[in-house]
Amino acid sequence: MAANLSLAAPPPFDAERVRRDFPILDTMVNGHPLVYLDSAASSQRPLPVLRAVEDYETHSHANVHRGVHALSQAATAAYEGARERIRRFINARSTREIIFVRGTTEGINLIAQAYARPRLRAGDEILISALEHHANIVPWQMVCEQTGCTLKVAPINRRGELLLEEFLKLLNPRTRLVAMAHVSNALGTVLPVKRIIAAAQSFGAVVLIDGAQAVPHSRVDVRALGADFYTFSGHKLYGPTGIGVLYGREELLAAMPPWQGGGDMILTVSFEKTTYNELPWKFEAGTPNMSGAVGLAAAMDYVESLGVEAIAAHEQRLLQLATAELARLPQIEIIGTAAHKASVLSFTMKGVHPHDLGTILDAEGVAVRTGHHCAMPVMTFFGLPATARASFGCYNTERDVASLVQALGKAREVFA
Amino acid sequence: MDLKELYRDVILDHNRHPRNFGRIEPADGRAEGHNPLCGDRLSVFVVLDGERVADIRFEGRGCAISTASASLMTEAVKGKDRSAIRALFDKVHALLTRPDAAPDGALGKLAALSGVREFPVRVKCASLCWHTLNAALEHGAATISTE
Numbered sequence: 001m002a003a004n005l006s007l008a009a010p011p012p013f014d015a016e017r018v019r020r021d022f023p024i025l026d027t028m029v030n031g032h033p034l035v036y037l038d039s040a041a042s043s044q045r046p047l048p049v050l051r052a053v054e055d056y057e058t059h060s061h062a063n064v065h066r067g068v069h070a071l072s073q074a075a076t077a078a079y080e081g082a083r084e085r086i087r088r089f090i091n092a093r094s095t096r097e098i099i100f101v102r103g104t105t106e107g108i109n110l111i112a113q114a115y116a117r118p119r120l121r122a123g124d125e126i127l128i129s130a131l132e133h134h135a136n137i138v139p140w141q142m143v144c145e146q147t148g149c150t151l152k153v154a155p156i157n158r159r160g161e162l163l164l165e166e167f168l169k170l171l172n173p174r175t176r177l178v179a180m181a182h183v184s185n186a187l188g189t190v191l192p193v194k195r196i197i198a199a200a201q202s203f204g205a206v207v208l209i210d211g212a213q214a215v216p217h218s219r220v221d222v223r224a225l226g227a228d229f230y231t232f233s234g235h236k237l238y239g240p241t242g243i244g245v246l247y248g249r250e251e252l253l254a255a256m257p258p259w260q261g262g263g264d265m266i267l268t269v270s271f272e273k274t275t276y277n278e279l280p281w282k283f284e285a286g287t288p289n290m291s292g293a294v295g296l297a298a299a300m301d302y303v304e305s306l307g308v309e310a311i312a313a314h315e316q317r318l319l320q321l322a323t324a325e326l327a328r329l330p331q332i333e334i335i336g337t338a339a340h341k342a343s344v345l346s347f348t349m350k351g352v353h354p355h356d357l358g359t360i361l362d363a364e365g366v367a368v369r370t371g372h373h374c375a376m377p378v379m380t381f382f383g384l385p386a387t388a389r390a391s392f393g394c395y396n397t398e399r400d401v402a403s404l405v406q407a408l409g410k411a412r413e414v415f416a
Numbered sequence: 417m418d419l420k421e422l423y424r425d426v427i428l429d430h431n432r433h434p435r436n437f438g439r440i441e442p443a444d445g446r447a448e449g450h451n452p453l454c455g456d457r458l459s460v461f462v463v464l465d466g467e468r469v470a471d472i473r474f475e476g477r478g479c480a481i482s483t484a485s486a487s488l489m490t491e492a493v494k495g496k497d498r499s500a501i502r503a504l505f506d507k508v509h510a511l512l513t514r515p516d517a518a519p520d521g522a523l524g525k526l527a528a529l530s531g532v533r534e535f536p537v538r539v540k541c542a543s544l545c546w547h548t549l550n551a552a553l554e555h556g557a558a559t560i561s562t563e
Contacts, residue, residue, distance in 0.1 A: 353479035355454040356423075359535060363419050372455050385455035385477055414423050415480070 013314040015397045018306065021046035022395050032365025035403040040185055040213060040344050040391030041369050042235045045299070049239060052298035056291050063287055065264055079290045082297035083280070089300045090230065091221040092247050096279035099246040099253070100288050104212040105135040107231030107246035108179065110283065111208050112139035114259040115229075115252070116177055122148030124176045127205070129167070129191070130156045130381060131184040134374045136210045140179060149176070156381065160187040160336035168199055175205045182214030186375040186389070187336025188319075188344025190214075197226045206252065212236055216393070217315055217342040219308045222247050234292060238394075239299035243292030246283075253279050260285040303394075311394045315343045318392045322401045329405070331412060335387050346373075346387040349408065352415045354386040360414055361388070364407035421531030422538070423480065426488075431480035436473045436490035447555070449476075449548030451540055456482045460548045467497040469553075474545065481529075481538050486545035488526050498553060505546050512539050 019025050022044045027034040036044060056078055062071035064079045083095045092098055101107045116126065126140045130153050144151050152175075154167035171178075178200040182193050197207045208229040211220060215232040222230045227247070234243040248256075258265055258276055262285035267275045276282050303311065322345050326332045331350040349357055358370035369389045372379045379386060390404055440446075440461035448459045458476025462469050472494050474486045489508075493501045504526075510517045512532050519527055532542045 353454075355456070355479035355538075355541065356481070359422070359538060360419060371453065376455075379455070385457070410419075414419055415428065 013306075013310050015314060015395060018046075019395045019397070021048070021302075023047065023050075025395060029365040029367070030363050035364075035366040035400045035407075037390040037392065037396065037400060037404060038367045038369050039216070039393035039396075040236070040389065042241070043216060043238050043393050044395065045238055045240065045295070046302050048302050049295050049298045053240060053291050053295040056294040061290070064290055065281070075290055078294050079288065082293035085297035085300055086245055089304075090215075090245075090247060091223050093223065094250060097247055097250050097253065099248065099280045099283045100293055101231070101244045101246050102242055102289070103233040103235070103244035104210055104231050107229075107244055108135055108208065108210060109139045110246055110259050111179075111229050111231075111248075112143045114256045114283070115206070116140075116143045116149075117146055118257060120147045120149040120176055123174060124149040125152050125172070125174045126150070127152045127154060127167075127170055127175050127178045127200070129154045129162050129180050130377060131160065131162065131187065131189060131191070132179075132181055132375065132377070133185050133210065133212070134376070136179050136181060137377070140177075153377075156189075156378075159338050160184065160189045160378075161338045162189070162191055162196075164192065164195070167196065171199060171203045171205070173203060175200065175203050177208065178205050179208045180210065182209050182211045182220070183217065183342045183344075184336070184375075184378070185213045185344070186373040186378045186387070187338065187346050188213075188341040188391075189336060189338040190218075190340040190342050193227070194225050197228075201226065201228075213342065213344070216303075217312050219312075228252055234296040234299065237296070237299050238302060239296035240289075240292045243289045243296050245296075250279065253283070258282050258285070262286045264288070306394055312342075314394065315392045315396070318396055318398070318401060319343060319345060321398060322390060322392075322404065325401060325405050326408075329408060332408065335382055335384065343393075344389060344391045346389045348384060348387050349411060352411055354388045356415070357388045357408075357411050360411040361404075361407045364403070364410055366404055366407045368404075418531070418534070422535055424528045424531060426525055426528035427480060427484040430484035430487040434474075434483055434487040436487065436494070438473045438475055440471060440473050443552075445552035445555075447548045447551035449544045449551070451478070451482070451544050453537075453540065454479060456541060456544060458482065458486055458545060458548060460486075460545065460552045462549070462552050467499075469493050469496060469498075469501065472549075474548075478544070479538075479541055481532060481541040482544050485529060485542040488528070489545050489549065492524060492526055493549065501549070501553070505550065508546060509543065512542055 024044050060074040060078050062075045064076045083098050087095050087098050152170050155163050183190050200207045206228045209227050211232040216237045230247040235241040265277050265285040333348050335346040354370040371386045443461040444464040445462040450457050456478035460474045463471040472490045507520050
């Protein structure tokens with residue numbers, strides 16, 4: 001099309017060039033080149049992330065916030081520099097609002113135990129959606145057991161979309177906390193979180209967004225969203241495992257008691273009285289994951305060098321292509337057909353259990369996730385034990401989609 | 417990695433047309449098995465005549481390996497006594513897990529499961545029904561999990 005040739009158009013996204021940054025993509029699996037379609041479970045890491053971690057471990061490692069010696073200062077600078085990088089990435093006001101955690105699960109548990117548990121009482125309500133990952137269900141069930149408060153669940157429709165009207169009806173003055181996914185990990189549905197946040201806050205509720213599946217696929221600006229809390233994992237954003245981020249509005253974090261006690265989270269300790277450290281360190285007991293933080297910061301540099309919007313547009317093209325290709329196969333049923341989706345294509349094949357499908361695809365070198373995706377209530381809603389899920393990242397290509405379609409043909413042959 | 421070794425005709429046939437599929441009520445022993453990894457669930461029902469399994473059925477939802485394995489198991493154990501079933505389970509377990517397991521004539525059609533050992537993550541699919549049968553025979557009523 002002529003419009004695409006205009007000088008104002010951005011350069012086309014070069015996924016082949018991107019692939020060269022990910023050495024693991026050269027792996028052969030069962031005699032076939034790896035086709036990695038499981039980035040929603042964990043993305044791969046590019047060379048700049050691997051090198052940043054290696055560089056930290058090789059040249060800068062010592063414990064942070066402790067020593068006057070040169071390496072301790074270097075480690076502290078690297079760790080706190082990563083915090084500032086993350087603040088910029090999600091546009092938080094201050095690094096005091098950026099808490100390092102192990103991942104999204106720990107971020108949610110921190111809010112459950114340090115925000116919700118001390119405040120909520122019998123009669124109070126926590127509101128989630130029927131799309132949530134177990135990590136955004138179980139911590140709230142634990143708070144309900146601990147405090148006597150009640151868990152409410154906003155329903156979804158057969159396309160896998162949140163019923164916004166039903167959600168709004170469930171909001172009431174007893175709603176103290178709303179916890180919701182930004183993007184569903186099982187179905188790919190993008191939730192209208194800005195509206196959800198504004199509506200919940202108008203009832204005085206505090207809102208936590210589980211951004212694990214959103215941050216890799218969209219520009220997230222926590223202030224523009226108005227989120228009270230927002231949490232995500234490094235390893236789904238091309239960063240290392242064991243590192244994640246909890247963003248919280250400073251006034252909320254400041255009013256919360258610490259979650260875990262130990263070193264680094266204190267100012268003074270005596271057997272009579274301990275004073276806690278300032279934000280953000282109040283919530284970071286013990287020696288943190290410095291190399292993980294450095295790797296995550298490098299991952300954010302990498303993502304921004306490609307362009308968050310350019311990655312999102314590329315993945316959207318692949319999602320649309322794959323959706324169209326699979327819709328043409330009569331045995332395939334796509335699960336989750338929301339109008340607004342990101343990166344995830346969940347499906348079943350008639351007569352072939354998802355677990356068998358996973359094995360056959362793996363024999364062809366195609367890595368997809370099969371199972372309940374840690375979202376058993378979503379599977380129950382659709383009356384399924386499991387689905388197969390293909391998910392896309394910046395390094396996937398149209399060839400990967402073709403390989404998936406070809407491997408599905410193989411499954412049909414085996415189970416003919 | 418040969419898919420034909422895993423999905424042999426016997427396996428595909430028993431997946432498509434599971435034998436002894438359904439419930440027995442009342443049963444002398446029943447148990448439910450669950451594989452949280454893939455969501456497989458199956459129930460095993462047994463009618464005992466002394467030490468002997470006079471009748472057996474299973475029902476549930478699972479992958480081809482777990483369904484076929486359960487179907488083959490019900491055919492293999494019907495009419496056998498507890499000690500013979502235990503001995504057979506040991507042979508099946510060896511078949512599923514030991515790379516050097518020699519074909520054993522006593523296995524009969526169960527030998528079709530030998531391809532599973534090339535796919536370690538699928539061993540639990542094939543063994544779930546046997547653990548569930550074990551629970552049904554040992555405890556009368558129980559729920560077991562592969563995790």
